[in-house]
Amino acid sequence: MGEHKLLTEHFGTEGLQTLAVYERVGGYQGLREALSRFTPETLIDEVKASGLRGRGGAGFPTGTKWGFLPKDVFPRYLCCNADESEPGCFKDRALIDENPHQLIEGLLIAAYALQVNTAFIYIRGEYHDQRLLLERCVEEARAAGHIGANVLGSGFSCDVIVHGGAGAYICGEETALIDSLEGYRGQPRLKPPFPALKGLYGKPTVVNNVETLSNLPHIVQRGGAWFKQLGTEKSAGTRLFCCSGHINRPGTYEIAMGTPIRELLEEECGGIWKDRSIKAFQPGGGSMQVLLPEHLDLPLDMDAVAQAGSSLGAGAMVFMDETTCMVNVSMRLVDFYHHESCGKCAPCREGTYFESDLMHRLEAGHLTLEELHTLADICDNMNGKCFCPLGDTATWFVMSAFKAFRDEFEAHCGAGACPVRTASAQLVTA
Amino acid sequence: MPLASDTVREITALRVRYPQPRSAILPCLWAVQNELGYLSAEGMEEVAAILDLAPSEVQAVSTFYSMYFAQPAGDHQLLICVNVSCALRGADAIVDHVQSRLGCPSGGTTGDGKFTWESTIECLGACGGAPAMQVNHHFHENLTPDRVDGLLERLRAEPRPSHANGQSVGHVAEALTVKAPSSGPHPPSAETPPAPNAEGPPADTGVSDPAFPAPELPLGEHTEMPGSRSKRSYTKRGSRSAPRKRPRPNAGDL
Ligand SMILES: Cc1cc2nc3c(=O)[nH]c(=O)nc-3n(C[C@H](O)[C@H](O)[C@H](O)COP(=O)(O)O)c2cc1C
Ligand code: FES
Numbered sequence: 001m002g003e004h005k006l007l008t009e010h011f012g013t014e015g016l017q018t019l020a021v022y023e024r025v026g027g028y029q030g031l032r033e034a035l036s037r038f039t040p041e042t043l044i045d046e047v048k049a050s051g052l053r054g055r056g057g058a059g060f061p062t063g064t065k066w067g068f069l070p071k072d073v074f075p076r077y078l079c080c081n082a083d084e085s086e087p088g089c090f091k092d093r094a095l096i097d098e099n100p101h102q103l104i105e106g107l108l109i110a111a112y113a114l115q116v117n118t119a120f121i122y123i124r125g126e127y128h129d130q131r132l133l134l135e136r137c138v139e140e141a142r143a144a145g146h147i148g149a150n151v152l153g154s155g156f157s158c159d160v161i162v163h164g165g166a167g168a169y170i171c172g173e174e175t176a177l178i179d180s181l182e183g184y185r186g187q188p189r190l191k192p193p194f195p196a197l198k199g200l201y202g203k204p205t206v207v208n209n210v211e212t213l214s215n216l217p218h219i220v221q222r223g224g225a226w227f228k229q230l231g232t233e234k235s236a237g238t239r240l241f242c243c244s245g246h247i248n249r250p251g252t253y254e255i256a257m258g259t260p261i262r263e264l265l266e267e268e269c270g271g272i273w274k275d276r277s278i279k280a281f282q283p284g285g286g287s288m289q290v291l292l293p294e295h296l297d298l299p300l301d302m303d304a305v306a307q308a309g310s311s312l313g314a315g316a317m318v319f320m321d322e323t324t325c326m327v328n329v330s331m332r333l334v335d336f337y338h339h340e341s342c343g344k345c346a347p348c349r350e351g352t353y354f355e356s357d358l359m360h361r362l363e364a365g366h367l368t369l370e371e372l373h374t375l376a377d378i379c380d381n382m383n384g385k386c387f388c389p390l391g392d393t394a395t396w397f398v399m400s401a402f403k404a405f406r407d408e409f410e411a412h413c414g415a416g417a418c419p420v421r422t423a424s425a426q427l428v429t430a
Numbered sequence: 431m432p433l434a435s436d437t438v439r440e441i442t443a444l445r446v447r448y449p450q451p452r453s454a455i456l457p458c459l460w461a462v463q464n465e466l467g468y469l470s471a472e473g474m475e476e477v478a479a480i481l482d483l484a485p486s487e488v489q490a491v492s493t494f495y496s497m498y499f500a501q502p503a504g505d506h507q508l509l510i511c512v513n514v515s516c517a518l519r520g521a522d523a524i525v526d527h528v529q530s531r532l533g534c535p536s537g538g539t540t541g542d543g544k545f546t547w548e549s550t551i552e553c554l555g556a557c558g559g560a561p562a563m564q565v566n567h568h569f570h571e572n573l574t575p576d577r578v579d580g581l582l583e584r585l586r587a588e589p590r591p592s593h594a595n596g597q598s599v600g601h602v603a604e605a606l607t608v609k610a611p612s613s614g615p616h617p618p619s620a621e622t623p624p625a626p627n628a629e630g631p632p633a634d635t636g637v638s639d640p641a642f643p644a645p646e647l648p649l650g651e652h653t654e655m656p657g658s659r660s661k662r663s664y665t666k667r668g669s670r671s672a673p674r675k676r677p678r679p680n681a682g683d684l
Binding site for chain 2: 075084085086087088089090092093118124125126127128129161163164165166167168169180181182183184185186201242243244245246250251252282286316318320324328329332333335336339340342
C-alpha cells in the first residue's frame with residue numbers, strides 16, 4: 001500500500017503540459033481506445049465495474065451517476081468541476097498545473113460515454129494561471145483533432161469550453177455551478193430534479209470533479225477490474241491527499257485507498273513539525289468533523305472514516321499540533337462559511353452570521369457560558385435545515401470540536417483572552 | 431465613457447461562444463474589468479446591451495462574485511489567505527507585516543495608488559505552500575516577512591499589469607508557456623518547502639489585534655476594497671448586535 005502513482009505518475013516531467021510530451025508518455029491513448037474499443041454503453045459499464053467514486057466530496061459512484069441520464073434526450077452537457085475552494089484542498093490545482101491534458105483526455109472520454117457534444121470546465125476565478133494553461137491546452141488539442149468535429153476520425157464530435165468563475169465557494173456545489181454557468185448568481189437549485197434530468201439549460205447534465213475525470217484515461221487503458229483491485233473494496237483506486245498544517249512536508253500525495261492515516265502522516269508528510277505531537281486533524285477539508293490522534297490508525301477509506309464520525313470529503317488533510325487553539329480554528333472555518341453563504345436560505349444566511357459573531361467573542365474570551373449554549377443551539381438549528389450542504393457543514397467542525405475539546409471551549413468563556421495561546425506561548429519558550 | 435473597441439469586440443465574440451449568450455456574463459465582466467480595472471455602471475450597461483439583457487441583471491450578477499471590483503483598485507492587488515492551513519503556519523504575522531509596510535488596513539489602497547491589499551478567509555488553494563497569497567492573481571507561497579519585503583519592492587517598480595485576469599478569446603496567445611508553480615511538492619519530493627526562517631514560521635494561531643503603525647492618513651487615501659461584498663476586514667471586528675437570546679439549558683446534548 002502507501003504511495004501508488006497513477007494520476008501523478010508523470011508529474012514533474014519536463015514539458016508535460018504540452019501535447020507532444022503528454023503523447024510521448026502515452027497520453028490520449030485512453031481516448032483512442034475509448035473511441036475504438038467501446039460503445040458509449042460499454043464504456044459506462046466499464047466505469048461502473050471500476051468502482052470509481054466521485055472525488056469532489058460526496059463520493060458518489062461515477063458510473064451510476066452517468067447511468068441516470070435519460071435515454072434519447074439531447075443535447076446533454078458535461079461540466080468539469082474545477083471550482084476547488086474547500087479549505088485545505090489544492091489537489092485539483094496540482095492536477096491542472098502538472099498534467100492538464102490528462103484532465104482534458106478524461107473529460108473527452110466522459111463526453112463520449114455520455115454522448116455530450118459540449119463540455120465545460122468551470123474553474124474558480126482565483127486559478128487564473130491554471131485557466132490560461134487549460135485554454136492553451138484545449139487549443140492545442142483542438143488543433144491536433146482531439147477536440148471539435150469528428151474527434152480523432154471517430155465520427156464523435158465534442159467542443160470544450162473553459163469557463164472562469166469570479167470568486168464564490170458555493171459555485172462548487174453542482175447546481176450552483178450550473179446557475180453560474182448559465183450567467184446567474186451562483187445559488188443552488190432545489191433537487192430533484194437532479195442535474196442528470198434537468199441541469200444546464202434544462203438539459204441532462206453531469207458534473208464531475210477534476211480528479212474523477214483524470215482517472216478515466218487509466219481506467220480505459222488498464223481496465224475497470226484492474227482499477228478496482230487498487231484500494232479497498234468500497235473505495236477503489238488511489239486518491240490525491242492534500243496535506244497541510246503543522247507537518248514537515250506539506251503537499252499533494254497520491255496513495256492507495258486503505259492506507260492507514262498514520263502512514264500518510266509519518267512517511268509522506270514527514271510527521272508533525274518541530275518534534276511536537278499531534279492534537280487533532282481534519283480529514284476531508286474545512287467542511288468535515290475533527291478527528292483525534294486515536295483515529296490515526298484508521299485506513300484512508302471513505303466508509304471507515306465515516307464510521308469514525310467524519311468524512312474523507314475532498315481529500316484534504318489538515319494536521320494540527322499540540323499548540324493549536326481549537327476555538328481559533330473553529331472561528332476561522334465559521335468565518336469562511338459566513339463569508340461564502342450565498343444568502344438563499346435563512347438558516348444558513350442568518351445562522352452563519354450568529355455563529356461567526358459568537359465565535360469571535362469566544363475566541364477573544366468574552367463569551368459567557370450561557371452564550372456558548374446559544375452557539376450550540378444555533379448550530380442545532382442549522383444542521384440538516386439548510387437549503388444545501390453549505391449551511392449544514394458550517395456547523396460540523398465547530399460542533400465536533402466543541403464535543404471533543406469542550407474544556408477548551410469553556411475555558412475561553414470569560415477568560416478575557418485565549419487561554420490556549422497563552423499556554424502554548426509558554427510551551428514554545430520553555 | 432464607452433468601452434474600447436477591443437473590449438467590445440471581445441464581448442461580442444464571447445456572446446456566441448456559449449449555447450446561450452447569457453452564459454457569457456462572467457467572462458464579459460472580466461473583459462470590462464481588464465480594461466477599466468473595475469466594473470463601471472456604463473461598462474455593465476454595454477455588456478447588457480450586447481447580451482440583450484437588462485442592465486440590472488448584469489449588475490445583480492456582478493455583486494455576487496467577490497473578485498469583481500466596484501471601484502478602481504491599486505496597480506497591484508494582494509490577497510492574503512488567513513484560512514486554517516495558512517493560519518497554522520503564520521498567516522497572521524504576514525498580514526500584520528503587510529499592513530505595517532503598506533500603512534493601510536485590509537481592504538484599503540495605499541495613498542500612492544500602488545497597492546490594494548486584503549486578507550481573505552477564502553482558502554486560495556495553496557495550503558501546501560502556506561502561508562500564501564495572490565498578487566495580481568499569481569500565487570506566492572511559503573511567505574516570510576523578508577520575502578514579502580522583496581516582493582513589495584519589486585512590485586513598486588513595476589507598472590500595473592495590462593491584463594489582470596485576461597479571459598480567453600484573444601488572450602490565448604499570451605497564455606503561460608512557463609509552468610505555474612504548484613503548491614507543495616507534487617510528486618512528494620524529499621525537499622521540504624524552504625524554511626522561512628531558522629525556526630520555521632511561527633505557529634501562529636491567534637488573531638492579533640491590528641496595530642496600525644501608520645500615522646493618521648489623510649482622508650480619501652483609503653478606498654474600500656472594491657468589490658467587497660460588504661465584508662469586514664478579517665482582523666478588525668466591528669461591534670455587532672448581540673444574537674437573540676434563546677438559551678438552551680445544556681449544550682452537551684448535541
Ligand atoms: C458547498 C459545496 C461546495 C462544493 N465544492 C466543490 C468543489 O469545489 N469541487 C468539486 O469537485 N465538488 C464540489 N462540491 C461537490 C459537487 O456538488 C459535486 O458533488 C461534485 O462536483 C460531483 O463530482 P464527482 O461526482 O466527480 O465527485 C461541492 C458541494 C457543496 C455542497
Ligand atoms: S488555507 Fe490558505 S491557501 Fe488554503
